[in-house]
Amino acid sequence: MGSQILPARGQQQPTFPSDQFATEVIRRLDQAVAERRVWNIHGLLVLKNGEQIVERYFEGQDRERGVGDLGTVKFSVETLHDLRSCSKSIVALLYGIALQQGKVPAPEASLLSGFPEYRDLADEERSRVTVHHALSMTMGMDWDESSLPYADPRNSETAMDNATDRYRYILERPVVDRPGARWNYCGGATALLARLIAKGSGKSLHDFAREALFDPLGLGPTQWAAGPDGEPFAASGARMSVRDLSRIGTLMLSGGQLNGQQIVPSEWITRCTTPVVSSDELRRYGYQWFLLDVAFGKPKGWAAGRLERMWLAQGEGGQRLFIIPALQLVIALTAGNYGMEDQWIPPTRVLREIVLASVP
Template sequence: MHRTLLCFTLAVASLTAATDAATAQTAPPARFEQAQKNVEQGRYKAITSILVAQEGQVVYEHYFDAEGTEARRNTRSATKTVAGMLAGLAVADGRMSGSSRIFDLLPAQRRARMQHPDPRKLAISVEDLLTMSSLVECNDDNQFSRGNEERMYLVEDWVQFYADLPVQGFPAWMPKPADSPHGRSFRYCTAGVTTLGDVIQSAVREPLDAYAQRRLFDPLGIHAPEWQHSPLGLAQAGGGLGLRTRDLWKLGQLYLDGGRAGGQQLIPADWVRRSLAPQAVAREDADYGYLWWLMKIPFGASTLTAPTMAGNGGNAVFLLPEKRAVIVITTTNFNERQPHLHTFKLLTQDLLPAL
């Protein structure tokens, strides 16, 4: 759950019983032998699983721990991307829009109890939360930020924690939103996505985890996900969702295929397109969509843009549209220095060349 990147479709019917039964622990295809050897030798620390799919077919899958295929892996902030998917479904269901003001959707008590009331806070939209660009002072990458996620976990009501934050100040050395690309000032904020989860469940009038199961997971054949919850019982949209490696593949494949799965348009194609388009500049090497990192990956003489679900420890789901591929890497490198660098090197030095 803590932080995300700090340094850098096959029909669903075929993704259920037959494919889930495969363990893929046999000898790897020759082109992935070196990658598997490097992982087994500890070159990338504690990698727990790799799945590579191309043209909707698994071409390599291996589990490096004793948990195997059925383990629900805590992929930390990759959960945020799932929240973006659920927002798209709520929009498709006519329950809200990207321009909906979040405090119009949340229970009225949120506004009534709000500290630091400000008309600019009342104007915060769903899209502001999807793009990590709301105007409240919230930055997980700044330990002094009032909205840092570690402070949120110390209180009972995580959504009110977000609602009570003051408006961000922009001193002369910090670009103002109006002067930033896409008109947005990006600051990574877990509390905002936690709040988005409450916004979604308020809009659809159904608990977030139940809505996710009915509208997203059941159609994809994803069973028994392991949600984390706030002290008040809100399913945490900001991180910690436990999913199998193959479940993560299904989610990535869904977006690689433009929102289609099982012969149906599960998520509107326009929402997928907007989600994977640059909406804010996060860093020099990454733009940001709707809770998707858009990683710029050097590869040979070119640069690939890889929409990425990413979580602490280097857990990641990479979409590679040019290669019609999805790569899932799970890890337990939570206490390693620069864990995302291990994942990035595994991707660029071993897996991409094998494709």
């Protein structure tokens, strides 16, 4: 505790009682693990005002995207971990960097115009789909990866991975709804964004990520899993340590800046975290980032406690990056509860019953 990791831009010396906060987080965490109120979590790192408050690692069952079961892993600071769909949020940051460099189309541009190799798919309906619709998952295309498990070949994400040409598979989906009308979870949208980055930069997605984001942030080793066709699992293939995942969160809080260097344009951070559409009754969606309000603190009378906006990257199995700007709070969490119906419970309890409940 007490080490500084990527302090937020313009921050003052924190007066927050970090030792008290850390002690309470650890107490609640140990109790929740002992009582199995949270299970198979692998790593947890909490930052407040850029200060490392808690960093804990566990032992548990894990899998690797594109590889399979890894058995029991003893996790540590250096251990790489699947981010699964947290990868989508990283792709959004990469798109903003590539846009500033003039390497990808603007959000207002036609999506299909960025893929002239598939001009045979052009029709009136697809011409209305823009890059903005891909960024916000409002393309209106026929896509189902929510009602079917990923092990089911009918799942659209799985079918995309198994297709001879994954990008043609996505772009040829029928447009069944007005683009922009409603949100539909779609890893294919992220794959198209990543492909535009690769086409514009002349680099693989991972190579561009290292050059434009990971290396400037000082991240350690990273990986990005790919399919048998050599194309990256853009929506779910990133792997890095918990500590490095937390650095992504702190970069977001600093408006995309580190040590005076603007890594991600600040206006792009704003755009990613500005609600475009509701994803369900609680969450909104920006550009590949979930946005919601969280309550914490002891209620007074009829009040439910303090309510603040949270930015969220989330991945299958329990991977989470929680960012609460008003508190300058970053929570990075990895877990191994893949394919489980109750996989949402451990990260939700870590957030609400362990971290937020410990805020003085």
